[in-house]
Amino acid sequence: MRSTPAFAGLALALLSYAFPSLARESPRSHVEGVASAIEQNYFDERRAKQISTGLRGAAAKGEFDKLTDKRELASALTIKLEPFDRHFRVGWTDAPREQPAADSPVISPAQSQAKHRRGNYGVRRAEVLSGNIGYIDLRGFAPFEFGVAGQPERQAIEAALQLLAGTDALIIDLRDNGGGAPQMVGYLSSAFVKKDADIFNTFHGRDRTMSEAPLDWYPQPRLDTPLFVLTSARTASAAEAFAYTLQSAKRATVVGETSMGAANPGGEVDAGHGFSVFVSFATPINPITKANWEGRGVTPDVAAEPAAALVTARRLALEAVLAKGLSPELATDTRWALDALRAEAGAWPQVPADDYAGAYGMMAVDTDQGRLVLQQGRRPVRTLLPLGGDNFAVLENASQRVVFQRNAKGLVEALELRHSDGDVKRHRRGE
Structure with a gap:
């Protein structure tokens, strides 16, 4: 039977009565969902109230009314929220979402095991460069659990460190690293400092604190190996924590450009109707600086354009190795590597x-x-x-x-x- 306009209108009214969310769904209702998620979960309750109140006020003024495309609304809300915390990120999907663990104070964005595996658990490349300089291209800090044997995430970074154990200096490239898990930050940092060194961030949330110090320390730390960390404006979150921690401890030289400035870790919170918002559950405090890098980023010790950062770090590493002293034969090899690097990076003169x-x-x-x-x-x-x-x-x-x-x-x-x-x-x- 063909429905008449009157019948269709009656059916819609009945559906709206039975399912009130159908009638209420609008850009303003979606903003309310995001605001509530922030108000209930953001680590600083006072600021959470201020941010959510401001978001509701903007919605009441009609700032988002024209954004009927939910993806565009999510993008607009992200732009609106980013000045308050660089981790704020609103998303929308019509697919079911995985929910983060409710009892975890610091949670990385949910990622499948298959995605971690296909990315080799963040270790993109590990090799020995000329002059016996080790290089690790690290694209993420993969999550793992301490005290559990055989985890591929931990084995991957350990394999990279073992491969480069005989190098005279080490470069860790975080220019394309958007962050990850604090466990890996602590564990990798422990590969370069004395055991139980008091250098690790403490995360402060609404109802608990958590240290980034590892429960298991890397068994053969390299305490005197010159260490260089590369950063860019893409370097964020856990990657910044690694650079900031070792820079503050005067254990690494940071080379590149100022990082993103996203210090406060957290996780995705369901905001209803397919929307989610990444909310910071805690904020880090470094025991040396008594501060963190939120909104400012990690300032490099040696500024360099991202494309030139690796060459700059290689030069610094070779110079540092020569300054430490080597046998005549090894010193010659290192000097030759340095000369070749300078020649490659410089303007090539015309030769007859x-x-x-x-x-x-x-x-x-x-x-x-x-x-x-x-x-x-x-x-x-x-x-x-x-x-x-x-x-x-x-x-x-x-x-x-x-x-x-x-x-x-x-x-x-x-x-x-x-x-x-x-x-x-x-x-x-x-x-």
Whole structure:
């Protein structure tokens, strides 16, 4: 039977009577849901009242009435709330949401185990750079539980640290790290300080406090290894906690740009009708600074554009290693790595390619896009970086150098392939 307009109107009225939320749902009702979530859960009750009252007042003035698209409303509310706390974030979805544990004072955003696994638990890359500098590209602080054996999140960071255990300095790259779990912050920090060092943040919530100090400490901390932490405006939350903690303890040099300034951890709270709001449940206090980085960010010790931060940190690391003192052979290798890095980062001067191009026994020198390259059979091509005069570093292997030899007439007659361990091979230029 076809319904008439009158029947449809009656049906809607009956539905509204049976399910009042259908009648009440509007941008203002959604704002009320967000405001209530903040008022009931934000760590500072006084500020929670102020923020929620201000949000309700804006809604009463009609500030959000035109935002009937729920995604646009969520974005507008995020922009409205961010000045009060950098962690505030409103979302909307028509899919069921996972709810955070009700009894947890500090909760990271819910993420599935599969997502953590596919991201290798935050460890994007771990490698040894030239000059024996360790490098970890860490994209997140994965959650784990202390006292539970075999957790892949903990094993991943331990594997990275073990891989780099023999390096002379270490760089931890947090430029693309948006945060994560405080357990991992404490555990990774403990890999660089004395056991039981009083350096860790204490989180203060409405009804409890919690320390970021790990329950299990890393068993072989590296107390004297030069440590550098890279930051950018993307670095946030737990990543900032790691940088701030070790910087405040004077255990790490922070390189890059000022971080986001999101200090207060929390979790997502259901605000009704598919809306949620990330609410800070606590605020950290550092035992050294008696403060935190909320709204200000972590200020780097050495400022650098994000794209240049790694090169800057590598230079600082090599200089720090040389300053500590090395055996002559190792010092040579480190200096060569530093020279190659400076040559790579600097403006490449034009070199008289015709002076050098040609065959040298089993090797050949040619040009590629204006750069000198060294070829040896089917081996990978090596790029030569000008160091001044007839001396060149090897881009792909800083432990090697190429030095061209000239005869009495000033013409190049040979090349020497030198290694930082003292080995030298000489190849005469073909006629």
